[in-house]
Amino acid sequence: MPRVALAAALALLAACAPRAPRDGAGAERALDVSAGGARFRIVFGPEDAGEARRVADALALAAPRAQRFGALAVPVTITLHPSHAALERAASRPGYPWLRAWARYATIELQSPRTWGGLGGLVGARRGRVAELLAHELAHCAMWQRAGDAQTWLYKGIPRWFTEGLASVAAGQERRHAALADLARFYDGAAPSAAGGAGGPDPLSESEALYLRQAELVYGAAHHAFGFLVARYGDARVRAVLDGMGAGLSFASAFRAAVGPEPEAFEAEFRRYVAWRGFER
Template sequence: MCPRAAAALLCALAACAPRVREAPPARVEAVAVGGATVRLEYGPQDEREARRVAAALAWAVPRAEQWGPLRAPVTIVLQPSHAALEAAVHRPGYPWLRAWARYDAIELQSPRTWNRFFPPAAAELEELLAHELTHCAMYQQAGSAWSWPWLEIPLWFREGMASVTAGQGYKRTRPAELRAFWARPSGGAADGVAGSAGGARAGAAGDPIADPEPLYQAQPELVYGAAHLAFQFLLDRYGADRVRQVLAGMREGHAFPGAFRRAIGLTPAEFEGEFRRYVAWQDWAGR
């Protein structure tokens, strides 16, 4: 099974698998933001965190809906611990994970458990919710409740759109670091430039754009940073309207590769090669 098909299968299994919780949430409430409805599910220990999440939605929902309205209500489940989050999304061994989004649901580790000493700032919570809600908006614009896991959307597009929309570039890998990774013998072509339209030469160690799964667990900064940079490059070169055309093409029945080619004029692999050349040929010294 190819890496992208395997990634799609993992997403589908996570989407269809039953949620696992340490204790069933005792409270449910609906929050309206514009035309969107977000349901909060939480236990009594997280009543204060639910209030913080509800307040953050006023900023996060409009950010996510720049790609199109949330067509279906989204349920945010506050998981009482990191272990509960990992169990709910079937991703053990991801200590950095704070949330996981599906078509109409977000599993969110309770912010009170993010660190031992002080709660996250309001802006940090707003960013994370905007990031996760962008996933929901993307999936809802691109497909249906049953089709979205099978659209073959690459990780760089999914996470790049979410990171750029949430304004998280300040915390991402810089271009020089990505260039250095690709310049290594194991990172692709010897000069850091794709040797063919196929983009990166994905070896056993993986590639942050072409084959991110081998890197995702241990090197999330590299994977998320590359995704952010690639999506920003896509926006700067082709514009937001053509990105929306990619989503519309998937909703019309095309998988991501076909929808991307129709909207952008390149195959995803050709775009990945274009992005690699852009990174390799820039003078990033001091940036």
């Protein structure tokens, strides 16, 4: 293998490998769990032994929900990090204060729920929130596992609205997002040929410009766009898109083969539906 290619391969393996918890005292520990027909390993430091058991408990709720569009065929390692700083390091995502987890093909980096705040110390509330977040992140893993393998999953060209929308719909997170009417107000004032709305870049096609500072807009638009896709074409077409990628196609080619229109045409159709208040009819 050429030296440059070897270096790239090693960098990819390092990015996808589970990271040991940092900032804690003592050796890491592991807990193996089966839930929803899938297998998991929870890696944690001694300070998070209780949280690891709660995560294991939450997997019973999260794993079946996460597999709506694809099975978790490869075991997933969930690493608990004792602080937000440790999570950002493991995810290689500095400056994301709202981030609580980061998924890859067969790993999830998870900030220990005991550090989230806003849960009032209630174990029941924590379990529900953890299960919801895990369902979202595991849906990412399931999607990538169906669409590719450990070497190809990063290179399918899947847009953020599809990846985040699929995970949000699978996790049942509609109540966490603004209503379609709010998204319609964002698009108000846009020129007929423009993708962006009066509020700036388009959250579907230009999400990178918004993701860091306006994550809720991006996540909300993704959820509603994917919900529109499922309502119009059904779950089976979504699975067919993933299977097309699994057979070697790019996202655009798989989407066209399974759904019909080009992804950009579908995005434009969804924008018209929102801007013309189709959801009110």
